[in-house]
Amino acid sequence: MVEMEQLQKEAKEILKQGKVKFVIGYSKGSQNLTATPVFIKKPEHTSRLIWDPTCVQNLVKFIVDDKQKQSREKKPDERPVGIVVKGCDSRAINVLIQEKFIDRDDVYILGLSCEELGVVDEKKIAQKLEGKKIEKIEFAKKNNLIVSTKDGEKKIPVKDVLADRCLECKAHFPVIYDQLFGEETEREVKEPYKSIKKTESQSPKKRWDFWKEQLEKCIRCYACRSICPMCYCDECVADSINMAVTAETTAEEKAQKIKWIERSPALSENIGYHLIRAIHLAGRCIDCGECERACPVDIPLRLLNKKLEKAAHELFDYDVGFDHKKPSLISSFKDEDPEDFIR
Amino acid sequence: MTKDFEPTIVAFLCKWCSSAGSDLAGVSRMKYPPNVIPITVMCSGSVSPLYIFNAFQKGADGVLVSGCHPGDCHYIKGNFYARRRIALVKELLDFIGLESERFKMSWVSAAEGTKYTEIIKDFVKELKPLGPQKKLRRDQ
Amino acid sequence: MKKRIGVFVCHCGINIAGTVDVDKAAKKLAEHQDVEHSVDYVYMCSDPGQNMIKEAIKEKKLDSIVVSCCSPTLHESTFRKAAKEAGINEFQCEIANIREQCSWVHKDKEKATEKAEKITKSAVERVAKNESLEPIGFPVTSRALVIGGGIAGIQAALDIADSGYEVILVEREPSIGGHMIQLSETFPTLDCSQCILTPKMVEVSKHPNIKLMTYSEVQEISGYVGNFNVKILKKPTYVDPDACTLCDDCTEACPVVVPNEFDLGLTGRKAIYIPFPQAIPATFTLDIKNCPGLLPIACGKCADVCEPDAIDYDMEPEVVEEKVGAIVVATGFEQYDKEKMKEYGYGKYPDVLNGLQFERLLSASGPTQGKVLRPSDHKEPKEVVFIQCVGSRDPELHCSYCSKICCMYTAKHAMLYKHHVPDGQAYIFYIDIRSGGKNYEEFVQRTTEEDGVVYLRGKVSKIFEENNKITVWGVDTLTGKEIEINADMVVLAMALTPSKNSQELAKKLKLSTDKDGFLAEAHPKLRPVESITSGMFLAGAAQAPKDIPEVVAQASGAAAKAISILSQEQLFHSPMVAEVNETLCTGCGMCIDVCPYEALSLEQGKAEVNRVLCEGCGTCSATCLRAAVKVKNITPGQIFEMIDASVGG
Structure with missing residues (x-):
């Protein structure tokens, strides 16, 4: 069991000692719903930190933001950032270190083990409530959620509303940390790729129909990209909206900018965008599910990444984010990599 | 209608093996259908997934990436990276429902003019019944 | 525009x-x-x-x-x-x-x-x-490094030096000469090996353009074609070669006896020794591994008797740095590890010898002054079984390749044995006889026709010692008969493998090796003496098993290739190389991982291309997620337009 008091105490201690410039963690949701990220700078505020299955966000994105902000500052505070991470989030940190975007010393990691649980899927809760508006969610004893609606309170076991990614999680405890809270409990995952199983078993036509319907919905708001801790490029190759133009950028460079996809949210361009995103996340996505959670039109984006996660595991014995000293999936190979698809 | 359909294939050929292999097919006066347009690149390892997506988006009915056999790469190991990268692209394209026949990879050495010819013949044969590739294609 | x-x-x-x-x-x-x-x-x-x-x-x-x-x-x-x-x-x-x-x-x-x-x-x-x-031009250091002082290295060094360029010849052992100097006579002409090699060795030592560094090893190499920086470790010999008069008093005084490598353990040597009388450089070496100890001096007997005071116990290892423009790698071969060949009793029975040991027995300067005698009892063997393909052509258990020279040297061994012991009988177990080469087939014919050697086509299943004899069980696959020979001696034609530490050296030189550990040539047909690394060339058995004339030819070829670099004032490199857009680069280093030439490095958090090392393959470009690296004149932007043109857009 993760003792919340211990987490708060450790956060307080490192802030007091000035070991970190601030601590990024979770606090009670503003509308009494799921937890909300919080930046704590003062030791006395650490009591606001919470940990329960409503802590759905991957806070590593804030590390990326902080790093990018730092690079623009003249005299940045170079002390590490304290960050609360779950198992999946910790792997995001590993990938960032692997890609030399951050140094290990840039972060002080307060790792939380999900133990036998994980985090909830808000959509699954909504389904349980058959459309009734949630007024309040509280995490209660014995791993239950107490959800209040206008019709009163309802007790929902957390297990019934766990996010799919948690049900498929291979390592529900941090793989890199400075302090670990909770146990590294073993948990058998029978079907680590359950969510893509159905799509995989379908005919190409069915698969296409499914993705066509899904990707037609995309409005290209780029929420998936904005929330993704791995999408830290200054300029996305998929579009030139945020092209990094500096004083040195020549007119020729601007003209050379390739429009791999058009900006219009036409199906072909949406597919182009999501294909590029998926392939660029191959061997880098740690399945925190934030892209899917952020998507305003409910595209099951996780599945694309999960498919490549599975390919990496099954074809190349590569699991993302477990070892930052190893070369990346696509910048390495083995002599015995499969080639039965090659003629 | 599909009977008269002539697919367009974009073939990314590495300069040292596969392009040389296709040259040999020419020197040997082998015959294959004219549906394939070769783009010679330095190494199969230089073929970005973006090229493949882009070719389909621009209306290619089939895409081929061809390099040197493992161990024969002019650049020692470029084809090994290609093999891994292309495998991932293939998994992804299959997953979204593009017919797997539309995207192929091959090893063609400078001595394998015959193999190149066979690959192109078979590719065209497989693509014909599928009709035009419209899934990824940008509306014209 | x-x-x-x-x-x-x-x-x-x-x-x-x-x-x-x-x-x-x-x-x-x-x-x-x-x-x-x-x-x-x-x-x-x-x-x-x-x-x-x-x-x-x-x-x-x-x-x-x-x-x-x-x-x-x-x-x-x-x-x-x-x-x-x-x-x-x-x-x-x-x-x-x-x-x-x-x-x-x-x-x-x-x-x-x-x-x-x-x-x-x-x-x-x-x-x-x-x-x-x-084209990217850069200057050339017109000196060469030759690694390995066997016949390949000697030939390459002499050819380069004769063309007027300085050569540094590095040899791991105390003397140059390699395996060739251990041989008795060479097929198919039966020239005395030492007689034809020693003049070349002397020439090396006297050549004004050759800087000979024996008992030395290449420690580190950096740079690129035309401009390599080499660090060479000079191991201490504890003997000043200039002072040493070769009086041999020290070896008599030395109390330590160890197996003599030159005779493959058939004789002993002292801890202070000269490998063989014609060694170049002609000086003694104190083998520190076997010396009772210098610090503190435990024995000191050699120094006591050394009149010219040539022995210096304070000699330190020295690292010499050299700049060279081209490198010839000629690190040679060794025989297959005896530990892996226990089934033939090698190392267990003293009268089961390997091919090189038998060469020493045949050699006039060898342990028996050229008499063929059994190591166990010094009796003349009357029946000798030679076994070919020991470890070669055996993909299941040993090496899958053919070691190429064994057919010929086994024929030579059998022939020379018959010349030494005319009333003896030689048997050769073989899989095939491979005698391609000028006058080779005729040579093999002579062994059967003139010297009555019996060739038995088949493999040997077991070898064991019995009643002071070595019993060999085998099958003659031509007649289907089982064969048992009670021999006095067995000679194993062991597979040739790359010399030890050659893998380690290959790593230092960034040379690739083939599946068997031999150094890989740039192209098996058209670039057989070039390595994949520009400016590094291969000579001799380090690249694949080969016989002396082939080694010499390849060494001269490698030398010519090296000279073609050294003779240039400037080298030019294709300008179609990678270039990095620093604005886009995040410094993830994936391009560095994939670059086959180590042409990329991280400088202040951004990838940087060494234009001379880059070969323009573009693997970096396809790997980079930020499109921050591209190869000039075949950029993603160009491919983008070419795709357009190809699909008729």
Whole structure:
């Protein structure tokens, strides 16, 4: 069991000692719903930190933001950032270190083990409530959620509303940390790729129909990209909206900018965008599910990444984010990599 | 209608093996259908997934990436990276429902003019019944 | 910026024009917005054809051209040269291959024409975005490093030195000479090995252009072709070669006896020793591993008796740094590990010898002064079994390859044995006899016809000692009979393997090795003496098992290749190399991981290209997620346009 008091105490201690410039963690949701990220700078505020299955966000994105902000500052505070991470989030940190975007010393990691649980899927809760508006969610004893609606309170076991990614999680405890809270409990995952199983078993036509319907919905708001801790490029190759133009950028460079996809949210361009995103996340996505959670039109984006996660595991014995000293999936190979698809 | 359909294939050929292999097919006066347009690149390892997506988006009915056999790469190991990268692209394209026949990879050495010819013949044969590739294609 | 492109469509007689409507194609290309001039002509590569291109460049003020013709492997350089002569940059010329990849492989004229137009348009799009480039020039250090002092290294060093270039010859052992100096006589002429090699060794030691570094090892190499920096570790010999008078008093005083490597353990040597009488350099070496100890001095007897005071216990290892322009790697071979060949009793029974040990027995300077005697009881063996392919051609258990020289040296061994013991009998177990080579087959015939050697086709199943004899069980697969020979001696033709530490050295030199650990050549047919690393060449058995004439030929070939570099004032490198857009680079280092040439490195958080090391393969470019690295004149932007042209957009 993760003792919340211990987490708060450790956060307080490192802030007091000035070991970190601030601590990024979770606090009670503003509308009494799921937890909300919080930046704590003062030791006395650490009591606001919470940990329960409503802590759905991957806070590593804030590390990326902080790093990018730092690079623009003249005299940045170079002390590490304290960050609360779950198992999946910790792997995001590993990938960032692997890609030399951050140094290990840039972060002080307060790792939380999900133990036998994980985090909830808000959509699954909504389904349980058959459309009734949630007024309040509280995490209660014995791993239950107490959800209040206008019709009163309802007790929902957390297990019934766990996010799919948690049900498929291979390592529900941090793989890199400075302090670990909770146990590294073993948990058998029978079907680590359950969510893509159905799509995989379908005919190409069915698969296409499914993705066509899904990707037609995309409005290209780029929420998936904005929330993704791995999408830290200054300029996305998929579009030139945020092209990094500096004083040195020549007119020729601007003209050379390739429009791999058009900006219009036409199906072909949406597919182009999501294909590029998926392939660029191959061997880098740690399945925190934030892209899917952020998507305003409910595209099951996780599945694309999960498919490549599975390919990496099954074809190349590569699991993302477990070892930052190893070369990346696509910048390495083995002599015995499969080639039965090659003629 | 599909009977008269002539697919367009974009073939990314590495300069040292596969392009040389296709040259040999020419020197040997082998015959294959004219549906394939070769783009010679330095190494199969230089073929970005973006090229493949882009070719389909621009209306290619089939895409081929061809390099040197493992161990024969002019650049020692470029084809090994290609093999891994292309495998991932293939998994992804299959997953979204593009017919797997539309995207192929091959090893063609400078001595394998015959193999190149066979690959192109078979590719065209497989693509014909599928009709035009419209899934990824940008509306014209 | 709009370019002024000229398109030149070649008929190649009817080779292209027979299948492609060249006139139509040229007219079609003329419609392209960047094309100023588009014509067809019967033979573009002819002088009039080239002149036509040159004149058009001048008259039409073209800044780039596309020649639509045969494969670029044939005439790219021709047309680039013509372009240069007409005053435009040679990299503003691209070839559209409409012969090998179009007219020759298609029949339907309409479709072939359409395809030829697409291929040409693709080249036009490419050249439209081509940069003018200049070959990258860099200076050359005109000295060579030869690693390995066997016959391969000796030959390469002498050839380079004779051409007037300085050579540093590095040898791991105390003397040069390698395995050849251990041999008795050489097939098929039966020249005495020492007699033909020692003059070359002396020449090495006396050559004004050769700096000989024995008892030394290459520690570290950096740099690139023309400009390598080498660190060489000079191990202490504890003997000053200039002071040493070769009086031999020290060896008599030395109390330590260890197996003599030169005689493969058939004799002993002292801890202070000279490997063999003709050793070069002619001096003693104190083998520190076997010396009772220098610090504190435990024995000191050798120094006590040394009159010229040549022994210096305080000698320290020394690291010498050298700059060289080319490197010849000739690290040689060794015999297959005896530990892996226990089934034949090697190392267990004293009278089971390997091929080199038998050479020493045959050698006039060997442990028995050239008499063939059994190591166990010094009796003359009357029946000797020679076994070929010991460890070779055995993909299941040992080496899958053929060691190439064993057929011939086994024939020689059997023949020489018969010359020494005329009343003896020699048997040879073999799989096949491979005697390709000048006068080799005749040599093998002589062993059977004149010397009565019995060849038995088959493998040996078991060898064991019984009643002071070595019993050999085998099968003659030609008659199907089981064979038992009670021999006095067995000689194993062990497989040849790369010399120990050669893997480690290969790593230091960034040379690739093949599946068996031999150094890999750049191309098995056309570049057999070059390694994949520019400026490093291979000679001798380090690359693959081979016999002496082949080694010498390859060494001279490697030397010639090295000289072709050393004789240049400047080397030039293709400017089609990778370049990094620092704004986009996040410093993830994936490009560095994939670069086969270690041409990329991280400098202050950004990838940086060493233009001399980069070969322009573009694997970095396809790996980079930020599109921050591209290869000049074949950029993603160019491919983007070429795809457009190819699908008819």
